[in-house]
Amino acid sequence: MRILVLAKHVPDTTEIRFSPTGELMVRQAPTKVNDYDRHALEEASRLRESGAEVVIASVGPPEAAKTMKEALAYGADRAVLAGGAWVADADPEAMAEVLAAIARREGPFDLVLAGDVSEDGYNALVPGLLAAKLGTPYVRGATALGVGGASVKVTRLVGDVEEEVEVALPAVISVTRLLNSPRVISTMAVMKVPMSKVETVDLAELGLDPAAFAPGALSTRVSAVRPVQSKRGNEMLRGEPAEIAAELAAKLRGMGVL
Amino acid sequence: MPGLPGAFHWLIYVALVVCLVVAAWLFNRRVRAAGVSPAELAHGLRELASKGPGEALAVVGAEVFGQRRVRRRPYAGLMHLLIFGSYGMLTLGTVLIAVQHDFTGRFFGVTFLNGNFYLVEKALLDTAALGLLAGVGMAAWRRLAIRPVTLGARPTVVVAYAALAVMAATGLLLEAMRELAYPVSWSHWTYAGHLVALAITPLVGRLNLGAYQATWVVHVLAAFIFMGGALATALDHVVLVPLNIALQSSRAPGELRLPFNLAELLESGGDLEGVSSGFANPSELDWKRRFMLASCVNCGRCEEVCPANAAGRPLSPRKLVQALKGDLLSPSDGAGDLFARGVLDTDAVWSCLSCGACARECPAFIDQPGTIVEMRRHLVEEGNVDEAKALVLAQLERNQNPLGLPSYQRFARLAEAGVPTIEENPGAEYLYWVGCMSSYDQRAWGVASAVISLLRLAGVNFAVLGESERCLGECQRKLGDEAGFQMRSMEIAETLRSHGVTKIVTHCPHCLVTLGRDYRSLDMEFQVVHHSELVQSLLAQGRLPTPKSWEGGKLTYHDPCNLGRLSGVFDAPRGLAASVAGESFVELERSREKSFCCGAGGSNYFYKVPAQESVSGLRLAEAQAAGASTVATACPFCLSMLEDAARTAPGGQGPRVADLAELLAEALGLEAAAAP
Incomplete structure (x- = not known):
């Protein structure tokens, strides 16, 4: 079995802030493997233990090579990182196009695994777009996977209903954080991954036309980012516990919570 | 040896050689079973000797001959001392007799076991024989009656103890028999043998040479059975422990x-595989x-x-x-x-x-x-670690603190308090290493606030790193991410060096141990002092006034493990506590080196393990038993743990818990450096 895992290099959202002048400060933020993709990497690594070959595909800046090492440390055979100046403005459509080119070049694959969303854009579009481009079925929101023979059984949570879907391979599956508990990747484990396992490619090497990825040629662009103040307040209630409880209950009723 | 054929005499040496060969064989078997070759052991000892064996010898001397740690348990310590000391004395006495009889006396006509020295030696050896019997008796009582869970009465160890007892008893019996056969005027020096002689006087008619010889054979056999066989029993520690002490003596x-x-x-570019x-x-x-x-x-x-x-x-x-x-x-x-x-x-x-x-x-x-x-x-x-620990490690990577709060908020409280960064105050004498707890935790900020007020009052020129400060990695190292810790330490040392920092003060003992000792072991040297040491010296120099009165009731001090037992800082915090509370200071039952953890050490602050009780609750109960109404500590983690225990103490709110710096600042009427 051959598996392709999509793993994205993303800034850590807990370290993103707005500058006093209201600009989004992403550049200084530490970067990492998208947390959702870790679950896909973990699942692929487990399948690799029973003989699967695992290739990681990613689109990102040159620094993403370091992130690829971390992704490889979960247990994968190699990683292909597509980069270039166009990456900074790439939209989901462009990313999917490039990832599809990687999938064709490195393929064929029986299974493509990815995280449901990426923490930077939160579009949740790339896996589906990729499936469309590859002409395979797509199932999103996997909470459990049962890979066997020519098909895969996917358990997914839809609201409070659990659904079990069986799809024929090849297929693209995007996974939730309920799928598994990714192992801890120690600093030493990352250091032990040789850089030679990360192949960096550009659009031309993938047989793609760079002109189609120029900022003007993309179908979407982010025109503005602005902070939104969420309204949160607090109020300290004082007095005897019984009084506080009564006052609290009254307040909650007043708000319509109780 | 009166009354024994000459052949017996030389047989002893043959037996001794056989005995030593057996002991060596047993030792070899023993260490090889643990996967250690005697050649490695010898190499290790040679290496120790070449590095200057002074320290190792001093430690072995104190621990083996001085029984420093063994003595800490009254019963077992006394038992051990009686057996070890008595056996040692008896061995030495026997060797002296052999040396005089078969070497100095035989070849050079020189004797040294004469006069008063001889009499005292005899008395000591009699005492040792009694001591050995008492020690073996205590051992038998311990194994058969007290029966600590760790001890059984395995047949091999019973044989070893029995051999010791028989050796001592027959030794005294032989002495008594000699006294009865050849009465001497100084028999009160061999008082134990003399008492045995009095006891066996009624049997004197039946004492013959055969009985004496038989007793002697039993005595010698017992001695050799012990000497040759001890290494096959639990008493093998006689050899293993002193060697291990020597090998481990340099570990702080x-x-x-x-x-x-x-x-x-990384520099060598070697394969990490x-x-x-x-x-x-x-x-x-x-x-x-x-x-x-x-x-x-x-x-x-x-x-x-x-x-x-x-x-x-x-x-x-x-x-x-x-x-x-x-x-x-x-x-x-x-x-x-x-x-x-x-x-x-x-x-x-x-x-x-x-x-x-x-x-x-x-x-x-x-x-x-x-x-x-x-x-x-x-x-x-x-x-293979669970999510709680994985999260701590991930947060260290992302947020540069184990709490998972944004790195850019680290400096917020300090900035509000008007503390200069090292860029703003490059001439600062001390870099104040604030640590994650006080940078992020509202309660622990109180400690930093007090330290800042005290340093300002004393006119200490200090600065902080600000946003470029980050976790030193103590928790990371204790969680087991050694490579991550070392990577971090290199980056932090580089930051400190880039600012020309040499002297650092911190109120966090975890930071103290890490930045002081652990970084030094990685060849990164900084002079780090704990705030209790600096503040105490400021008090001693008169740069800080001594507070006049104390109304906090009995004050006790909880020694943080990283400050006390692991860094050896015991007196400065006590000096500070005494400055604050004077006569109202009381020690806890387990204090100084014997201190009992608050429950946060070894990264345990950040995850849970199954337990019947909380470690912090046990420690707080000890403070309550000491009648303390205020518990001082000198570590933000201890502060958090003990304060939490006090909040949930049985019988309502427990004692107040505060850092020594907070108590001093309060007693001096200092305003908090900034509102949290």
Whole structure:
């Protein structure tokens, strides 16, 4: 079995802030493997233990090579990182196009695994777009996977209903954080991954036309980012516990919570 | 030897040689069973000698001949001292007689066992014989009547003790028989033999040469059975422990083994493939640590002082070391690491608080906490840790603190308090290393606030790193991410050097140990003092006034493990406490080196393990029993743990918990440096 895992290099959202002048400060933020993709990497690594070959595909800046090492440390055979100046403005459509080119070049694959969303854009579009481009079925929101023979059984949570879907391979599956508990990747484990396992490619090497990825040629662009103040307040209630409880209950009723 | 054929005399030497050969064979078998070759051991000892054996000899002298740690237990200590001291004296006495009789006297006509020296020696040897009997009696009582869980009465050890008792008893009997056959005027010097002589006088008619010779043969046989056979019994520690003490003597309290120096490793550009920081199975350990495990006597002192064990966590350092030792000597079946094979449960290694109480108590100098961290290293390298620990490690990477709060908020409170950064005040004498707790935790900020007020009052020129300060990695290292810790340490040392920082003050003992000792072991040297030391010296210099009155009731002080036992800072905090509370200061039952952990050590602040009670609750109860209405501490983690225990103390709110700096600042009427 051959598996392709999509793993994205993303800034850590807990370290993103707005500058006093209201600009989004992403550049200084530490970067990492998208947390959702870790679950896909973990699942692929487990399948690799029973003989699967695992290739990681990613689109990102040159620094993403370091992130690829971390992704490889979960247990994968190699990683292909597509980069270039166009990456900074790439939209989901462009990313999917490039990832599809990687999938064709490195393929064929029986299974493509990815995280449901990426923490930077939160579009949740790339896996589906990729499936469309590859002409395979797509199932999103996997909470459990049962890979066997020519098909895969996917358990997914839809609201409070659990659904079990069986799809024929090849297929693209995007996974939730309920799928598994990714192992801890120690600093030493990352250091032990040789850089030679990360192949960096550009659009031309993938047989793609760079002109189609120029900022003007993309179908979407982010025109503005602005902070939104969420309204949160607090109020300290004082007095005897019984009084506080009564006052609290009254307040909650007043708000319509109780 | 009166009354014995000459052949007997020379037979002793033959027997002695046979005995030493047997002992050597047993020793060889013993260490080889632990996977240590005598050649490695010899090499290790030569290496120790070439580095200057002074320290090792001093430690061995204090621990073996001075019985420093063994003496801490009244019953077992006395028993051990009686057996060890008496046997040593009797051996020395016998050697002296042999030397005089068969060497100096025979060849040079020189005798030294004469006159008063001889009489005193005789009296001492009689005392030793009685002491040995008393010691063996205590051992028998302990094993048969007291029966601590750690001790059984295995046949081999019974034989060894019996041999000692028979040796001592027949020695006195022989002395008595000699006295009856050849009465002397100085028999009161051989008082024990004399008493036996009085007891056996009614039998004197039936005493003949045959009886004497038979007693003598039994005496010598008993002595040789012990000497030759002790290494086949639990008394093998007679040889293993002193050697292990020598081999482990240079380890500072709490010092962890450096599996590699990452800077050197990266510089050499070597292959990292086989590099590992921990161990999956005891058989992978190097010979020195295999020898260390093999020298465990199973005495149980570690278990008695272990806070994790006291709180009913699934950890006994004794059982842990015994399990590793057992697996080393006869590995259990099965594949995988020691956890997969069921030698230990992972909860045991995560229960350890790295407080160092066990290692400080261990008479054999076994490094239980360090061994535990090495197993954690293995688990982390395997990715085999639960989400809580994984989260701490991830947050350290992302947010540069174990709490998972944004790195850019680290400086917020300090900025508000108007504390200059090192860029703003490059001439600062001290860099104040604030640490994660006080940078992020509202309660712990009170400590930093007090320290800032005190330093300002004393006119100390200080600055902070500001946003470029980050976790030093103490928790990361204790969680087992050694490579991550070393990587971090290199980056932090670089930041400090870039600002020309040499002197650092911190109020966090975890930072103190890390930045002081641990960084030094990685060749990064900074002078780090704890705030209690700096503040105490400011008080002593008169740069800070002594407060006039104290109305906080009885004040006690909880020694943080990282400050006290692991850094040796005991007096400065007490001086500070005395300045604040004067006569109202009371010591806790377990204080100074014997201090009991607050429950946060070894990264335990950040995750939970199964337990029957909380470690912090046990410690707080001790403070309450001492009648303290205020518990002072000098560590933000201890502060948080004990304060939490006080909030949930049985019978309502417990004593007030505060940092020494907070108490002093308050007593001096200083305003908080800034509102939190």
